[in-house]
Amino acid sequence: MSATATETAAPLRRQILDTARHLLVSEGYPSLSMRRIAQAIGYSATSIYLHFANKDALFHALIDEGFARLYEILVAASQSADEPTERLAALAHGYVAFGLANPELYEIMFLLHPAHMARYPAENYRRARLGLDLFGATLADGVKSGAFVEMPLRPATAVVWSALHGAVSLVLANRLDSRIEREPFFDAVVAGALAPLVAGR
Amino acid sequence: MSATATETAAPLRRQILDTARHLLVSEGYPSLSMRRIAQAIGYSATSIYLHFANKDALFHALIDEGFARLYEILVAASQSADEPTERLAALAHGYVAFGLANPELYEIMFLLHPAHMARYPAENYRRARLGLDLFGATLADGVKSGAFVEMPLRPATAVVWSALHGAVSLVLANRLDSRIEREPFFDAVVAGALAPLVAGR
């Protein structure tokens, strides 16, 4: 039974995840229900529970994939520039781009977590931290090379991150004055986040 | 009894709002249902609909009160200092303090909006803008007095706001590395938000 199954594994799980993500993106969070996912793939709702303990677990899996994807993007951004200031800017733009390109994913990853879901398991959270570490490493490099001022690393990383997160989440929530154009806004955010760090001036 | 009712008006609406807020704070968003609110005040669930069109409308009323409260705090902060840099710092700390002191309120005001609720009516939104205007006015003052560098006002206001919002929402969502202490973190956020603006250096 599991003779060939070892490689094929269980495609239903994948199908559930893909359908859930697709449904999330196309119809939005509120209309994403177990029954709807099941109906979309032609199974009964309860069969989802054969692959996920509950709805939260399904979301956590979705979040996992989101973090993996974000990490890929940040790694690519990180490799696109060597000089710390440029690299940090590239990371920042990569982060913002990810958020804007995947609003629903960003939402379940960072936004509507605490109130609506069981806590995201701490172990999975390391994946999320990996992305942050790229920021931290770049800061450290910059400090070492003299491009950045001396600073306590962890809080400084969090400050940069929170500036980016604030900007992304306000835009995603449509909270920004519509007269403000996005691109200049994000440029200003990134510039504002980097400015206090740069040693030169 | 109803002879004097003209002045007492309808305390039920108030009772609903207070109970809803209390329930939201004490038990969290997910367990806040119409039936639960009703039960808590000893009425039937449907009687809530005599005072609110639906659950969204109830939340919007809650949000309204949240914005009014935030505005009060920001006004007080704004009056606590005259010099633009100090005033801006006071505003920033007021904003952060409000978020930390009223996490559930902050959540429904800024966090879980887009996906879960009908759009917050644009008219009510002016109330929210009022708070932002205090930031904007302070920036304008600072530019005029020479304390701040020249800048496009609206985007700059949004940048400051998004830095604060990012920090507050990350902390509320418990997303921050636990080794980072909050107070220094917020100080760094405020400093980081102000630094690019200040003219002197």
Add this chain to the structure above:
DNA sequence: CGGCTAACTTAACACCGTTAACCAACCAGC
């Protein structure tokens, strides 16, 4: 062939927001 197991389904529970229909108490006018 008989039995075991894995994959899946149907039925049901307790809850949700919301609507429709009903009811009791009060006030106005005759």
Add this chain to the structure above:
DNA sequence: GCTGGTTGGTTAACGGTGTTAAGTTAGCCG
């Protein structure tokens, strides 16, 4: 003092939710 309407509340019900328990079907192994 009785009648009729309005006000403020109720109960019952609909269609939806996540989730669990029990049942069913198919395939493999001895």
